[in-house]
Amino acid sequence: MKTLVKISSLLIFTSVLFMACQKETSFEQGSSTASVGSLSVDASGNCLGAVVSGTYFKDTAIKASNYVDVSVQVDTIGSYVISSDTVNGYYFKATGSFTTTGAQPVRLIGGGKPLAAGTNIFTVKYNGTFCEFSVTVTAAAGGGSSAFTITCTGATPVGTYVAGTALTAANTITLNVNVTNTGSWSVTTAPAVNGIIFSGTGTFALTGAQTIVLTGSGTPTAAGTNTYTVTGGTGTCTFQCTVTTSAPPDYFPRTTYSNWSYNESDGINSDTSLYKVISQTKTIGSNTYNIFMYTYDAIGQGFDTLGYYRKAGSDYFEWNDMSIYTPLDNPYWMEINFLKDNQPVSTTWTSSQFSGPITQSGTTTNYTLRWEFTILQQNVTVTVGSTSYANTIKVKQELKVLQGTNWVLAYYLENYYARDKGLIKQYWFDDTGASIYTQDIRRPPVIY
Numbered sequence: 001m002k003t004l005v006k007i008s009s010l011l012i013f014t015s016v017l018f019m020a021c022q023k024e025t026s027f028e029q030g031s032s033t034a035s036v037g038s039l040s041v042d043a044s045g046n047c048l049g050a051v052v053s054g055t056y057f058k059d060t061a062i063k064a065s066n067y068v069d070v071s072v073q074v075d076t077i078g079s080y081v082i083s084s085d086t087v088n089g090y091y092f093k094a095t096g097s098f099t100t101t102g103a104q105p106v107r108l109i110g111g112g113k114p115l116a117a118g119t120n121i122f123t124v125k126y127n128g129t130f131c132e133f134s135v136t137v138t139a140a141a142g143g144g145s146s147a148f149t150i151t152c153t154g155a156t157p158v159g160t161y162v163a164g165t166a167l168t169a170a171n172t173i174t175l176n177v178n179v180t181n182t183g184s185w186s187v188t189t190a191p192a193v194n195g196i197i198f199s200g201t202g203t204f205a206l207t208g209a210q211t212i213v214l215t216g217s218g219t220p221t222a223a224g225t226n227t228y229t230v231t232g233g234t235g236t237c238t239f240q241c242t243v244t245t246s247a248p249p250d251y252f253p254r255t256t257y258s259n260w261s262y263n264e265s266d267g268i269n270s271d272t273s274l275y276k277v278i279s280q281t282k283t284i285g286s287n288t289y290n291i292f293m294y295t296y297d298a299i300g301q302g303f304d305t306l307g308y309y310r311k312a313g314s315d316y317f318e319w320n321d322m323s324i325y326t327p328l329d330n331p332y333w334m335e336i337n338f339l340k341d342n343q344p345v346s347t348t349w350t351s352s353q354f355s356g357p358i359t360q361s362g363t364t365t366n367y368t369l370r371w372e373f374t375i376l377q378q379n380v381t382v383t384v385g386s387t388s389y390a391n392t393i394k395v396k397q398e399l400k401v402l403q404g405t406n407w408v409l410a411y412y413l414e415n416y417y418a419r420d421k422g423l424i425k426q427y428w429f430d431d432t433g434a435s436i437y438t439q440d441i442r443r444p445p446v447i448y
Helices: 002-019
Strands: 036-039 051-053 067-076 078-084 090-098 102-112 118-126 129-137 147-151 172-181 183-188 196-204 208-218 224-231 236-243 259-265 270-284 287-296 304-312 315-321 333-340 348-350 354-360 363-384 387-403 406-418 422-430 435-446
Touching: 036 078, 036 118, 036 129, 036 435, 051 129, 051 196, 051 208, 067 078, 067 090, 067 118, 067 129, 067 208, 067 435, 078 102, 090 118, 147 183, 147 236, 172 196, 172 236, 183 208, 183 224, 196 224, 270 304, 287 315, 333 363, 333 387, 333 406, 363 406, 363 422
Parallel strands: none
Antiparallel strands: 036 067, 051 067, 067 102, 078 090, 078 118, 090 102, 118 129, 147 172, 172 208, 183 196, 196 208, 224 236, 259 270, 259 435, 270 287, 287 304, 304 315, 315 333, 348 363, 354 363, 363 387, 387 406, 406 422, 422 435
């Protein structure tokens, strides 16, 4: 058994040394006082939940009412500068400090003066991430205000409203209006109710009965039905919006284009790594898996497949070759259930057994192995670097070998999974408890 343990440890060290030879695509770490986070975007790269306020006219200077609300996922509190490029003579920018983490709306204030009519596309940048939104400039300089009344009767919000989930451009409500004088219009439900605001702007070119569309922004904080008061034009009206309970937690996100990086070390060599989820999936039997890719710095071989992952209820599964983790002579592909996110501390479970030949010093012996899992901590806060991750589950993952009638430890891992962030820390130990490999999150995940 000790010989097998030594070979297992040697295999791990060889893998770590291989990984330690590589260099990651550069990501800025920022200063100790700067916040860390990412802009929220949809699959097309648009700013998630972006709401443009105010009217925009050619040759008319931007006013205080000209601003854009965007959604930001804050991972580490601190100062921030979020700005767009300058397009057609005007721009948007916000500065300040984040005092809490999580999804938050940020208001970018406009500046400058539109030089021409048309639709302009702005690129917003923050902490190495970017997204886009569009603004329409009209030719009517000066932009006189319209006169109209609004009716909320029968109005029902469109889209999904889930506690803790940021709204997107799909969250809208359509209202009936009666226009008595053409011109620009601006309608809102501000201030926010349950973290949500509906607002919209535009120009009425005709009088009479028409409809306007308000877009929701923000993140609802609790489930329930709330009443929103619409202001704009003559008088006010109200409508209701129902928010459902939060979606099931996800401790190992697998959405396409998500990406993150780690600092890794075997105690002698250290390096950084980059991971991402690609759009292709893999179907094995009746199960569909997301494909994770990774790359390291020193070898520069580009991205390679890390493994295949799926979730079913509160269970998380990996399909991979067990000979990567053990000294088995031949590949042995199987699925393991590596995490259960709804179980209390001390919950244990095991993988299926797997067997195969292992050659040592010219002698080949068939061994039987299995993985054993134990939840050591549940819903705790874990700090990695300067970032604290709440709602973290710590899982002990042990590789054991059948010796007679006993299962004997070969080596083990301690894995830390944070809600909506995935694996933030992983430590490897030999059978004596000596550390042989560490992996700490370097850049918090950008989850799409």
